[in-house]
Amino acid sequence: MIIRSMLIDRLTKAFRAAYGEEPVRLYAAPGRVNLIGEHCDYNQGLVLPCAIDRETMIAVGDSDGNHIEAVAVDLNGQRDRFTLSGELPKAAEDWKNHVRGVAYFLQQRGHVLRPARLTIAGNVPIGAGLSSSASLGVATGLALSRHSGIELDCSELATIAQQAENDFVGCACGIMDQMASACSVAGTALLIDCKTMDRQPVAISATLSIVIADSGIRRTLTESLFNARRVECEAAARHLGVEALRDLKPAAVEAGRKSLTDTLYRRARHVVTEIARVEVAIDALKTGDLKLISRLMRQSHRSLRDDFEVSIPPIDQLVDIIAESIGDRGGVRMTGAGFGGCVVAIMATDAVEEVVASIESRASETSDIKASAEVYMPSQGAQIVG
Numbered sequence: 001m002i003i004r005s006m007l008i009d010r011l012t013k014a015f016r017a018a019y020g021e022e023p024v025r026l027y028a029a030p031g032r033v034n035l036i037g038e039h040c041d042y043n044q045g046l047v048l049p050c051a052i053d054r055e056t057m058i059a060v061g062d063s064d065g066n067h068i069e070a071v072a073v074d075l076n077g078q079r080d081r082f083t084l085s086g087e088l089p090k091a092a093e094d095w096k097n098h099v100r101g102v103a104y105f106l107q108q109r110g111h112v113l114r115p116a117r118l119t120i121a122g123n124v125p126i127g128a129g130l131s132s133s134a135s136l137g138v139a140t141g142l143a144l145s146r147h148s149g150i151e152l153d154c155s156e157l158a159t160i161a162q163q164a165e166n167d168f169v170g171c172a173c174g175i176m177d178q179m180a181s182a183c184s185v186a187g188t189a190l191l192i193d194c195k196t197m198d199r200q201p202v203a204i205s206a207t208l209s210i211v212i213a214d215s216g217i218r219r220t221l222t223e224s225l226f227n228a229r230r231v232e233c234e235a236a237a238r239h240l241g242v243e244a245l246r247d248l249k250p251a252a253v254e255a256g257r258k259s260l261t262d263t264l265y266r267r268a269r270h271v272v273t274e275i276a277r278v279e280v281a282i283d284a285l286k287t288g289d290l291k292l293i294s295r296l297m298r299q300s301h302r303s304l305r306d307d308f309e310v311s312i313p314p315i316d317q318l319v320d321i322i323a324e325s326i327g328d329r330g331g332v333r334m335t336g337a338g339f340g341g342c343v344v345a346i347m348a349t350d351a352v353e354e355v356v357a358s359i360e361s362r363a364s365e366t367s368d369i370k371a372s373a374e375v376y377m378p379s380q381g382a383q384i385v386g
C-alpha cells in the first residue's frame, strides 16, 4: 500500500510535471467498507459503513482560462480538460465523468467555480468494492468547492458526488458510499438512515478489529447487475403498496408474499431482514458482543447469497474459510455491491494475527482465489490535507 506521505509526494511531483508549478492545496476523501446493511441504502433503509484508511487525494492549483484541467496520475497520466461555461458533455472514461459530473452538479446548485488544475492519485483498490469511485467524487467535490471559497456540509458534498455517479457515470448507486466518504468520524462507524438522512457515529468497541480480505476478483458487469437489483426492489415495493421497502417490517413482507414473484419476494426479504440486522448490530459493535456479531454477519452473508443473489462461489468459499478460522471470535461476510471484490470480518483484536496468517495460506490451498487480508482503521471523512 502507498502510504499518505508517498501519495502527497507523488501528487506534488505530478503537479509540477504537468503544470510547471506548485499546487496550492491538497484534499482527500477515503474509501469505505460497509460493516452491515447491504443493498439497503436505495431502499431508504439503515446502513452501517465506516471510512477506511485508504483515500483518493487531489492536488489543486489555479488555472488561467475558464477551465478545469485534470490528470489521473494512477491511470498512466490520462488528462481531461473542460470549460466551466456552456454544455458539459460526458466523456468515454468513468474517472473523467466523476470529475465532470461533480463540477456540473456544483454549478447546477448555483455555485460559481474557480478555474482549477488538478492532479489525482489514490490508494483505494480500484473495483474492489471499497468505493474508490465515491472517494474520487467526494474528493473532487471538496477540492473544487474549497478552491472556489465554498464551504459545503458533508451531506451536500455526498449528494453531489452521488448525482455525478448516477447521471454522468450511469450507476444507480445509493448514497451510502459518498456519505461514508464525506461524513465519517475517525474511530467510529457511521449509521445512516437513508430515509431521513440522519446520521450518527457509532462507537466500535476497542476490543474489535476490522479485517478486509480482497479476493482479487473484479467484475465488469457490476453496474448493470446492480441497476437490475435496484429495479427489482422498486418493483417489490410497488407490489406491496409502499414507497420503499424500508417502510415494511419482515412480517409485512411475509404477509404480502402472494402478491410477489419468488424472485421479488426474496429480494424484499433480504432488504427488510438486513435492515433489522443493522438495528441489532449497533449495540453489538459498541459492546463488542462477538457471538452476536458472528450471527448477524453470517445471516447477512447468507441472505445476500441466497435471497439477493449478489455473491459468487469464490466469495462464498472465502467467507467460509475465514469464518472457520475466526470461530466464535467474530464474524465475516461479503461487503459492497457484490459479484466479486472484498469480504469484511469484524473480530477480536487478539485473534487478528492468527486469522490473517491463516486466510492467505488456506485461501491458496483450498481455492483458486488469491486473497490478501489486512487490518483497516475506521477513518475520518473528506478533509484538507495540506
Ligand code: GLA
Pocket: 034, 037, 038, 039, 040, 041, 042, 173, 174, 175, 176, 177, 336, 337, 338
Ligand atoms: C454499492 C453502491 C451503494 C450500495 C452498495 C450495496 O457500493 O454504490 O450505494 O447500494 O453497493 O450496499
